[in-house]
Amino acid sequence: MNKVQKILLGAVLVGLALMLCFPIWFGITGAFSSQWELEANLAPVFTVGEKMAAWSFLPQAPTLEHLVQVLMDAPEFFTMFWNSVIITLGILIGQLLLGVPAAWALARLPFPGKGKILSGYIVLMLMPFQVLMYPQYLVLRDFGLLDTLGAVILPAVFSTFPVFLLHRFFLAIPGEILEAARIDGAGELRIFWQIGMPLGSPGIMAVGILSFLDSWNLIEQPMTYLKTKSLWPLSLFLPQIQLEDIGMGFAAALLMLIPALLLFISGQEYLEQGIALSGGKD
Amino acid sequence: MEKEKQRRGGFAKIWIFWVFLLPDLLGALIFALVPMLRVLLGSFQSAVGSRWVGFQNYATVLCNGAFHLALGNTARFTLICIPILLVLSLGLALGLRALPGIGSTLRSAFLMPMAVPAASVVLVWKVLFHKQGLLNGILLSIFGTRIDWMNSDASFWMLVISYLWRNLGYTTVLWTAGLAAIPEGIYEAAKVDGAAGWQVLRYITLPSLKGTGYTIAVLSLLNSFKVFREAWLVAGDYPQQSMYLMQHLYNNWFRELDFDKIAAASVMTSVVVFVLIALLGKAWDKKE
Numbered sequence: 001m002n003k004v005q006k007i008l009l010g011a012v013l014v015g016l017a018l019m020l021c022f023p024i025w026f027g028i029t030g031a032f033s034s035q036w037e038l039e040a041n042l043a044p045v046f047t048v049g050e051k052m053a054a055w056s057f058l059p060q061a062p063t064l065e066h067l068v069q070v071l072m073d074a075p076e077f078f079t080m081f082w083n084s085v086i087i088t089l090g091i092l093i094g095q096l097l098l099g100v101p102a103a104w105a106l107a108r109l110p111f112p113g114k115g116k117i118l119s120g121y122i123v124l125m126l127m128p129f130q131v132l133m134y135p136q137y138l139v140l141r142d143f144g145l146l147d148t149l150g151a152v153i154l155p156a157v158f159s160t161f162p163v164f165l166l167h168r169f170f171l172a173i174p175g176e177i178l179e180a181a182r183i184d185g186a187g188e189l190r191i192f193w194q195i196g197m198p199l200g201s202p203g204i205m206a207v208g209i210l211s212f213l214d215s216w217n218l219i220e221q222p223m224t225y226l227k228t229k230s231l232w233p234l235s236l237f238l239p240q241i242q243l244e245d246i247g248m249g250f251a252a253a254l255l256m257l258i259p260a261l262l263l264f265i266s267g268q269e270y271l272e273q274g275i276a277l278s279g280g281k282d
Numbered sequence: 283m284e285k286e287k288q289r290r291g292g293f294a295k296i297w298i299f300w301v302f303l304l305p306d307l308l309g310a311l312i313f314a315l316v317p318m319l320r321v322l323l324g325s326f327q328s329a330v331g332s333r334w335v336g337f338q339n340y341a342t343v344l345c346n347g348a349f350h351l352a353l354g355n356t357a358r359f360t361l362i363c364i365p366i367l368l369v370l371s372l373g374l375a376l377g378l379r380a381l382p383g384i385g386s387t388l389r390s391a392f393l394m395p396m397a398v399p400a401a402s403v404v405l406v407w408k409v410l411f412h413k414q415g416l417l418n419g420i421l422l423s424i425f426g427t428r429i430d431w432m433n434s435d436a437s438f439w440m441l442v443i444s445y446l447w448r449n450l451g452y453t454t455v456l457w458t459a460g461l462a463a464i465p466e467g468i469y470e471a472a473k474v475d476g477a478a479g480w481q482v483l484r485y486i487t488l489p490s491l492k493g494t495g496y497t498i499a500v501l502s503l504l505n506s507f508k509v510f511r512e513a514w515l516v517a518g519d520y521p522q523q524s525m526y527l528m529q530h531l532y533n534n535w536f537r538e539l540d541f542d543k544i545a546a547a548s549v550m551t552s553v554v555v556f557v558l559i560a561l562l563g564k565a566w567d568k569k570e
Contacts, residue, residue, distance in 0.1 A: 001380055010384065013377055017391035020447060023406045024398060030405065044414035052419040053409060102306035109299040117307070124314050126500070126559050128507040130528055131552045133536075134544045135317030158309030188298045217399045219511045220529065224536065235401040239515050246405065253402040264397035268390060275452060276459030279497050 026055065027257065030250030031066055033059040038246050046246070066251035076230075076237065077252055084233040084256070087152050087222075088215040094157030095211055100204060103166035104192050108178065118167070125160040129220050140225060151225035152233075156215060162207045168277050169203025170196060206274025209267045216260055318552065325545035339546035349547065351523060352531040355438070359509070359527070363445050364502050368495065371450055375457035376483075389458070393451030400448075404515040411440050411516070437522040444512040449505055453498060460494030461487070500558065 001009075030038065037060055044051045070077050105111070106118050136155045137146075145151045173196065181191050197204075219235050226232060234256045241249035264271065328335050343349050374392065378385040410417045411431040418428035429436045464487065472486050510529035513521055519533065520526075528551070535544050 006381065009377055010381055013374070013381070013388050014384075016374075017388050020395055020450065021391055023403050023410065023447070024394060026409075027403055027406045042409055045409050045412040052414050052422065053412065053416055054419070055409075055416055098306040098309065101302040105299050105302035109302060110295055111299040114299075117303070120315070121310070123556070123559060124310060126504060127314070127552060127555060128504060130507060130532055131318070131548050131555065132314060133532060134541065134548050135321045136313060137536075138320060139313055139317045154309075155313045158306065158313045160310055160314075163306060188295070192302070213397055217401075217511070219400065219514065223514075224533070235399060238401040239404050241405070249405050253405060256399050257402040260397045260399055260402075261394075264394065268393070272389075272393070272455050275455045279456035279459055279494060279501065 024257075027250060027253055029056070029059055031247075031254035032062045032064070033247065033250070034061050034063045034065070035247045037061065038250075042246065066247035067254070070248055070251045070255065074248065074252075077234075077255075079230055080232055080234045080237040081255070083149065083231060084216060084235070086149055087218065087233055088212060090149070090153035091156045091215045092208060092211055094153065095159075095162050096204070096208075098157065099163045099207075100166060100197075100200075101192070103163045104170055104196050104200075106163070107167040107170035108173075108192075108196065109188065118164075121160040121164055125164050133220070133224055137224065146225055147227050147231065149226075149231060152218060152221045156218070156221070162211055165207050165210070165274060165278055166200070166203055169206070170200050172203075173199045202270055202273060203277075205267060206270040206277075209263055209271045210274055212263055213260060216256075318548075321545045321548050324541070325549045327542070329540065329542035335542075339542045340550070343543050343546045343550070346543070348526075348531055348534075351526055352528045355524060355526055356528045359438070359441060359445075360503060360506050363442055363506055364499060366442070367446055367449055367453055367502055368498060370446070371453035372457050372491075374450065374454045375461055376487075378454070378458065379461060389451065389454065391451075392454055395448050395450075396452050398448075400511040400515055404512075407440075407444070407512065407516050432517065433522055435522075435524040437517070438524040440516070441509050441513055441525050445506060445509045448512075449502065452505075453502060456498050456501070457491070457494065460491050460498075463494075464490045503558065 033041075033056070037056065041054045041056065044053045106114060106121070111117075132155070140146050140151045140155075145154065177195060177199075178191055181195055186194070217235060218233065222231075222233050222236055234252070238249065238253055238256065241252070324332075325339055326336060327333060327339075378389055381388070409415050412418070413428070413430045413432065415431075417431070422428050431437055431440050468486055468490070469482065472482050477485065507529070510527050513525050513527060514530070517525065519530065521530065528547075532544060532547070535541075535547075
């Protein structure tokens with residue numbers, strides 16, 4: 001490829017990247033725009049009329065009023081933010097306590113029927129929510145968990161994708177290290193704790209980030225299993241916001257976006273490793 | 283004596299295996315596998331009174347108009363989206379590879395939408411895709427025409443755009459990993475043989491990516507089920523009919539307590555997914 005071609009290609013890709021990031025930028029600036037500016041720009045979208053909506057690349061009079069309003073005068077925002085936090089933390093802790101050892105067993109402990117169990121995990125991992133929704137509903141009903149946060153947390157703790165992905169990370173640890181430890185007389189528990197966990201920690205980070213993004217974004221599960229509004233996570237709260245509160249809507253959306261974006265930026269390296277490994281063959 | 287010791291050692295290892303695995307495995311059995319079998323059984327029974335009705339639930343679902351609509355839309359969505367996504371992201375991965383300097387920065391930008399919660403962009407989507415929204419503003423100034431995204435069949439394309447927006451970066455990273463796994467030696471051999479540009483792509487890169495491609499196709503298929511989120515957030519329970527998906531149908535049946543229909547439809551969906559997985563497995567085996 002010559003220089004001109006490279007510059008052209010770069011220009012096309014930069015353009016595309018800007019296009020993809022535009023909706024994010026749009027949402028962020030919305031949170032800092034004043035109510036009159038939002039109404040002036042977006043009135044055509046929310047009321048009748050023939051004019052077209054507009055948008056300013058930067059807010060003309062940047063303000064923190066909506067963020068303050070959400071943080072000060074919207075108790076329901078706090079309730080739902082807190083629900084999202086509990087759901088996400090519950091899922092992550094559960095997966096760490098149960099999923100990590102399971103992945104270690106499937107990757108590194110000897111057992112004759114291991115391959116079959118792993119295939120079972122893969123099959124379950126590939127089942128979409130449409131298939132699992134009604135079966136899970138039955139279990140949750142029997143356990144009396146419907147309409148509790150546990151109804152969203154528990155099935156997600158036992159989702160098999162994190163285990164599968166972690167098992168791949170653990171498989172990448174060189175076998176010689178483990179053999180050497182065994183010869184030195186280390187027990188399996190100690191090998192897991194002192195070799196597996198430290199060497200597998202990038203994998204645990206990657207899976208943790210993927211799980212976080214997924215749990216923070218859950219919509220179908222809370223929608224189906226939670227009836228009481230005060231138990232809803234943020235993802236179900238945001239769509240209900242009306243035009244009169246659109247500034248608040250953007251501010252709430254931004255507050256929901258911040259934790260996900262911070263995690264994405266700080267852990268991107270792990271995330272890319274995780275994605276890459278989920279695609280490779282055995 | 284020696285044998286006895288070995289046997290006991292083997293037993294200890296199996297024991298420790300179960301200590302590690304069992305808590306998680308039990309959960310997966312209780313929350314997924316066992317209830318799935320129960321649903322299989324339930325699909326042959328009536329919703330009220332659990333009478334045995336044979337294949338009647340299946341017949342009801344297969345003759346249901348809403349089911350046809352949802353199935354048709356979901357199938358059309360998958361068949362259109364996945365090829366576009368695969369080709370576009372492969373192109374991107376190749377493009378990024380050719381630009382080693384800014385490639386990784388750009389990859390971050392492409393990947394960013396994946397981290398954005400669907401609910402966080404719902405307002406943006408409403409403003410972009412409204413009849414008098416920003417996207418139409420651009421279309422109007424360039425082509426002098428606009429599209430009623432929300433209230434016409436164009437709503438289907440809104441779903442396609444949402445899906446591509448969210449998944450492009452993820453899939454590009456998958457392809458990039460696949461590209462990185464091709465041994466450098468093959469390219470060098472090709473260079474020695476005088477192959478250049480398109481020939482390398484056609485005869486070396488693409489054939490080497492076959493296995494990766496199958497995997498990516500399946501992962502993309504699974505992610506395609508999640509586009510319901512955008513559809514529901516933007517348009518609610520009863521959207522314009524060209525974006526009425528399987529998940530909408532399930533939710534509506536669920537509200538109306540049509541559990542017999544849900545059971546039959548769940549079983550059919552899992553069979554379809556199962557067949558697709560089997561095909562993937564075969565593809566993997568072939569590559570070995």
